[in-house]
Every structure is written in C-alpha cells, then in structure tokens.
Amino acid sequence: MTIPNPSDSGSGEALAAPFPEPTPISTDPSRHAKERLGDRVFRGLAEGSGVVIVALIVAIGVFLLWRAIPALMRNEENFFLYRGNWVTTDTSAMHFGILDLLQVTVFVSVFALILAMPIALGIAIYLTQYAPRRVAGPLGYTVDLLAAVPSIIYGVWGLYVLAPVLKPIALWLNQNLGWLFLFKTGSASVAGGGTIFTAGIVLAVMILPIITAVTREVFAQTPRGQIEAALALGATRWEVVRTTVLPFGMSGYISGAMLGLGRALGETIALLIILRGTQKAFSWSLFDGGYTFASLIAATASEFNDQYKAGAYIAAGLVLFILTFVVNSLARAAVAGKGSR
Numbered sequence: 001m002t003i004p005n006p007s008d009s010g011s012g013e014a015l016a017a018p019f020p021e022p023t024p025i026s027t028d029p030s031r032h033a034k035e036r037l038g039d040r041v042f043r044g045l046a047e048g049s050g051v052v053i054v055a056l057i058v059a060i061g062v063f064l065l066w067r068a069i070p071a072l073m074r075n076e077e078n079f080f081l082y083r084g085n086w087v088t089t090d091t092s093a094m095h096f097g098i099l100d101l102l103q104v105t106v107f108v109s110v111f112a113l114i115l116a117m118p119i120a121l122g123i124a125i126y127l128t129q130y131a132p133r134r135v136a137g138p139l140g141y142t143v144d145l146l147a148a149v150p151s152i153i154y155g156v157w158g159l160y161v162l163a164p165v166l167k168p169i170a171l172w173l174n175q176n177l178g179w180l181f182l183f184k185t186g187s188a189s190v191a192g193g194g195t196i197f198t199a200g201i202v203l204a205v206m207i208l209p210i211i212t213a214v215t216r217e218v219f220a221q222t223p224r225g226q227i228e229a230a231l232a233l234g235a236t237r238w239e240v241v242r243t244t245v246l247p248f249g250m251s252g253y254i255s256g257a258m259l260g261l262g263r264a265l266g267e268t269i270a271l272l273i274i275l276r277g278t279q280k281a282f283s284w285s286l287f288d289g290g291y292t293f294a295s296l297i298a299a300t301a302s303e304f305n306d307q308y309k310a311g312a313y314i315a316a317g318l319v320l321f322i323l324t325f326v327v328n329s330l331a332r333a334a335v336a337g338k339g340s341r
Contacts, residue, residue, distance in 0.1 A: 057325075064318040071096075071311025079315065083281050086300075091308040098293070098316050100282045105292040105320070107284065108196045108271070109264035112203035117257050119204075120211035124253075128219040129241055140216065147209035155273030158202035163193025163274075170197055174287060187280035188289030194276030197286040202270055207260035214259060218252025219245050258331035262324050268294040293320035 072079060074094050082097025123143060127136045167190075174190050177183040188195045226244045235243065276289035277299070291299065297313045304310040 061318070061321065064314055064321060067307070067311050068315035068318050069311075071308045072315055074308060075312070085279060086312065088303065088309045088312050091306060094308065094312060096312045096315075098319055101291060101293050101296060101316060102319065102323075103282045103284070104196070104275075104288070104290040105265055105294075105323075107282075108200050108203060108275075108292065109261055111196065111200035111286070112207060112264050113257060113261050115201060115204035116208045116211055116260060120208055120215055120256070120260075121253060123208075123212050124215035124219050125241055125245070127216055128222075129237065129245060143212050144209055146205065147213075151206070151267065151269040152273070154202050154206055155270035158198055158270065158274050159193060162202060163198045166198055166201065167191055167193060170195070170287065173197075181284055182286050184283070184285050184287070186283055186285035186288035187278040188276045188287060190287045192276065194274055194289055195287045196275070196289070199271050199274045200286070202274060203264050203267060206267065206270065207263050210263055211253075211256045211260040214256030215249065215253045218249040218256075222248045255331045258327055262327040262331065265292075265324050265327065266294055266320065267292075268298050271295045272298050293317065293323075 071094065074091060075096060076093050077084070077095050077097050079097050081099055082095070083099040084095065084097070087095040123139075127140050131139065170190050170193075173183045174185060178185065186195065222245045226248070227240055230240045230244050271292050272295040275291065275295060277291060278289040280288075282288055282290055293316050297317055300313060304313070
C-alpha cells in the first residue's frame with residue numbers, strides 16, 4: 001500500500017494511476033449463444049435457394065451458348081448484321097442473322113412502353129391520391145386482372161377486334177403523316193392491321209398491369225408526414241403529388257417500367273398472331289410487319305428436329321436471354337438506387 005507524502009499536498013500536482021480500458025460490450029445478443037438446429041437449417045435453406053437461382057441462370061446461359069456454337073460455326077453470314085431471310089435447310093452452309101429481329105423486338109416493345117407508361121402513372125396517382133377507398137380497391141383489382149388474361153386471347157382480340165377499330169386511324173396517319181418515317185408505308189398492309197402499330201397497342205395493354213402495380217405500391221409508401229406537411233403549408237392536391245409523391249416514387253416508377261419492358265421483349269403468342277411475316281427489310285415504320293425473337297422461334301418450332309437448325313434459333317434465343325437479363329438488371333439497379341437514398 002502506497003502512503004501519500006504530506007509534503008506534496010497543495011502542490012497542484014495530481015497523481016493518478018491509469019485506468020484500464022473497459023471491455024467492449026457486444027450488441028449482438030446471439031453472438032455467444034449456441035445456434036439452434038432450426039436456425040442452421042433455415043440459414044442453409046435460404047443460402048441454398050440463392051445459390052440455386054444463380055446456378056439456374058448460369059446453366060441456362062451455358063446451355064444456350066453450347067447449343068448455339070455449332071450452328072454459328074456453319075453460318076455464312078455475319079450473325080449480328082445479316083438482315084435477310086433465314087436459310088437453314090442446308091446445314092453445311094446456313095444463312096441467318098438477328099439484326100431485323102433485334103430492331104423489331106426493341107421497336108415494338110419501346111412503342112408499347114411509351115404508350116403504357118403515362119397511362120400507368122395516371123392510374124397509380126389516381127388510385128393512391130384521389131380515388132375514394134370504395135373505388136380504389138375494385139379499380140386496382142380490375143387493372144391487376146388484366147395480367148391474368150392469356151396471351152392468345154390478347155392476340156385474337158388485337159387482330160380481329162382492335163385492328164378494324166384502329167384501321168381509320170392508321171390510314172389517316174399513313175396518308176397525312178406518311179412523310180415521317182414512323183408513319184410511312186411499311187412492309188405490311190396498313191388496312192390489314194398486322195402491323196407494329198396494332199401489336200404495340202396490344203402489348204401496351206398487356207404490360208400496363210405490371211407498371212401500374214409496381215408504381216401504385218411505391219406511391220402508397222410515401223411518408224404520410226411529408227404529405228400532411230405539404231397540405232398544412234397550403235399546397236393543393238396536385239402540388240402534393242408533384243413535390244412529394246413523384247420525387248419519392250420516381251425510381252419505383254422507372255423500375256416498374258423496366259420490368260414491363262422486360263415482359264414486352266419476351267412476349268410470344270400475341271405478337272405471333274398479330275404481326276405479319278414479311279420478306280422485306282425492317283424500315284422503322286409503325287406499319288411494318290416482321291418477327292420478334294420470341295415469335296420467330298415459336299413460328300419455326302417444327303424445324304427443331306435437327307441440332308444445327310435448332311441451334312440457329314437457339315442463338316437468337318441467347319441474344320434475347322441476354323437482352324432481357326440486362327433490362328431486368330437495370331430495373332433492379334433502379335430499385336436499389338431508391339433504397340439507398
């Protein structure tokens with residue numbers, strides 16, 4: 001035991017032994033707890049599910065590439081730039097390419113997206129900000145039910161019901177605005193209705209429920225405090241929507257649109273029924289016909305009895321797979337960007 005020196009008192013010097021650093025306290029209550037069997041099983045199942053999904057995607061890509069390479073090696077044309085007719089009967093010297101398919105697929109999908117996005121935005125704003133509760137529920141269910149209609153029904157309805165209704169509009173656009181490349185006479189009959197103009201409108205109806213559902217759910221999550229604060233400052237209902245709801249939900253709206261675009265890129269039966277095949281090159285007119293990736297593969301399924309013939313169409317399917325994967329990845333990035341704010 002140390003006895004203090006009385007002569008040191010009043011000297012102004014304080015002698016203190018250094019205190020040891022306190023032991024950090026863990027904030028994780030389960031750190032030192034024994035992990036239960038159920039927790040280990042659940043964690044294993046969750047991790048396994050994630051691994052299975054990634055493995056499936058990789059396996060699909062590898063399978064498509066593996067089946068496409070033999071046909072690509074026998075292709076006499078540039079696969080990405082050739083836009084002529086597909087000739088796969090002579091498997092020793094094949095002629096096929098995806099330029100026209102890519103252009104038609106992207107053009108009809110983007111046209112449908114341009115038509116569907118403003119309508120979906122208006123529906124979402126009305127259901128979340130203006131509609132009474134007794135109206136918002138049934139109307140929201142009705143819009144969602146559009147996604148339950150089979151593609152073949154949309155195709156038949158578009159060709160035999162919608163196309164005759166759109167015929168006067170299509171003819172007027174072609175006759176009066178034909179100087180613009182979008183409305184010039186294309187490779188399909190304007191009066192017949194088997195054009196990208198008709199197919200795009202039908203496709204817009206098909207992707208409308210997806211965009212509306214995602215946008216509606218995001219808009220409904222707008223913090224109530226921000227809305228009430230804007231109303232307290234004297235903002236009108238539209239000003240509330242413009243200053244709070246739209247900024248909060250814009251990334252969700254964009255991600256919903258990207259998901260709708262991914263849905264449009266892969267649509268098959270409806271476009272196979274509506275779009276008329278053509279021997280002419282695609283000219284970026286709404287009154288063109290042609291094939292998308294998916295509709296061409298469906299139309300020529302009878303040729304899949306040979307590995308090289310099938311490989312040509314599998315190569316086109318591989319490009320569609322990559323295209324849709326990129327679009328959906330952009331949608332996920334938009335959602336992640338929203339969550340990080």
